[in-house]
Every structure is written in structure tokens, then in C-alpha cells.
Amino acid sequence: MNRIGTQRIETERLILRPFAMEDAEAMFRNWASDPLVTEYLTWEPHRTVEDTRGIISLWISEYEKGDFFNWAIELKGEAGPIGSIGVVSVDDRVDAAEIGYCMSRALWGRGLMSEALRAVIDYLFDKAGMNRVAARHDARNPKSGRVMRKAGMTYEGTLRQTGKSNAGICDLVYYAILSADRKK
Numbered sequence: 001m002n003r004i005g006t007q008r009i010e011t012e013r014l015i016l017r018p019f020a021m022e023d024a025e026a027m028f029r030n031w032a033s034d035p036l037v038t039e040y041l042t043w044e045p046h047r048t049v050e051d052t053r054g055i056i057s058l059w060i061s062e063y064e065k066g067d068f069f070n071w072a073i074e075l076k077g078e079a080g081p082i083g084s085i086g087v088v089s090v091d092d093r094v095d096a097a098e099i100g101y102c103m104s105r106a107l108w109g110r111g112l113m114s115e116a117l118r119a120v121i122d123y124l125f126d127k128a129g130m131n132r133v134a135a136r137h138d139a140r141n142p143k144s145g146r147v148m149r150k151a152g153m154t155y156e157g158t159l160r161q162t163g164k165s166n167a168g169i170c171d172l173v174y175y176a177i178l179s180a181d182r183k184k
């Protein structure tokens with residue numbers, strides 16, 4: 001793995017860039033306080049913008065590490081983050097990363113997260129030198145699986161009642177893409 005950390009990425013409609021403290025209000029308002037966004041996630045919705053400031057401040061300190069990847073997603077031409085996408089775990093031994101993401105409800109269904117995920121997958125393979133990029137979702141959230149498939153990931157299996165989201169104990173559905181898959 002190349003320890004290059006979170007660098008700016010540009011796609012057709014999006015800018016992916018590191019979070020800054022000034023993002024707290026928009027992040028709180030756009031997705032972090034929304035119980036429908038966090039329904040199938042492992043963290044609870046933020047109660048106040050102070051919760052959001054706390055997590056952003058932690059991320060900013062983590063940006064010093066080359067193996068910390070976490071982007072704020074912005075629409076081109078519009079200031080302020082609309083979502084986030086990042087690596088939730090890295091296994092250095094096998095150059096593997098697992099990705100998580102979430103976005104403002106107002107913007108669901110426009111293919112934006114698939115676009116962001118494709119760009120992050122390219123970055124992790126081509127720049128960060130990963131060999132495997134994985135993601136998983138609560139089985140009750142099939143929309144997220146659709147995003148993974150649209151980004152080129154392959155379904156690997158479901159582990160029954162192995163996770164817990166805000167909706168309770170859940171089956172976890174696993175997807176991944178390997179460096180070798182992209183050459184096919």
C-alpha cells in the first residue's frame with residue numbers, strides 16, 4: 001500500500017476532498033442528523049452540531065496518517081459537503097480496504113454515490129496500491145448493494161445476523177473488487 005492519504009479527486013459532477021472544520025454545519029444539516037440516512041449505519045444520528053465538530057476534528061488529526069482515507073463529497077459549483085465516502089478499515093498485510101459512504105437524502109437516486117465510489121475505487125487501486133476493495137451493507141438496505149454493483153464490485157456472500165445497525169441485528173451482504181478483476 002502507498003501511504004498517500006486523502007487527496008483531492010475530481011469526477012464529472014463531483015469534487016472529493018478532505019473535510020475541514022467549516023464543513024460541520026453542512027454535514028450536520030445535510031446528512032449526519034438525519035435518522036433516515038443513518039437507519040442502516042452503525043453510528044447514531046448526531047444530536048447537535050457539536051457532535052459533528054467532534055468527529056470532523058478527529059478526522060482532521062487522522063489526515064496526517066498516510067493510511068487514512070476519508071473524503072467530503074461536494075457537487076461541482078456548489079459549496080459545502082453533501083456526503084462522505086471513506087475507508088473504514090485497512091488490512092495492510094494484504095493491501096485491502098473496506099469502504100463506507102453516506103449522502104444527503106435530498107440527492108439520493110441521481111447516481112452520485114456510484115460516481116463517487118467508482119472514483120474512490122480507482123484511487124485506491126491506481127494511486128494507493130490496493131489489491132482488494134470491499135464494502136458491505138445491511139441486507140435491508142439493497143440500494144447500497146446496487147451502488148456497489150454499479151461501481152464494478154462482485155457479490156461475495158451474506159453472513160447471517162453478524163452485524164448490528166441502527167435497525168437492529170442484521171445480515172451483512174459483502175461485495176468486493178480485486179485489482180485483477182479490473183484487467184478482465
Ligand SMILES: CC(C)(COP(=O)(O)OP(=O)(O)OC[C@H]1O[C@@H](n2cnc3c(N)ncnc32)[C@H](O)[C@@H]1OP(=O)(O)O)[C@@H](O)C(=O)NCCC(=O)NCCS
Pocket residue numbers: 036037038040041101102103104107108109110111112113114115136137138141142143144146147
Ligand atoms: C446508499 C446511498 C449512498 C445511495 O446513494 P445514491 O446516490 O442515491 O445511489 P445511486 O443513485 O448511485 O444508486 C442507487 C441505486 O439503487 C437503486 N435502488 C433504489 N431503491 C432500491 C431498492 N429498494 N432495492 C434495490 N435497488 C434500489 C436505484 O434505482 C439506483 O440504481 P439504478 O441507478 O440502477 O436505478 C444513499 O441512499 C445513502 O446515503 N443512504 C444512507 C446511508 C447508507 O445506507 N450508506 C450505505 C451503507 S452500506
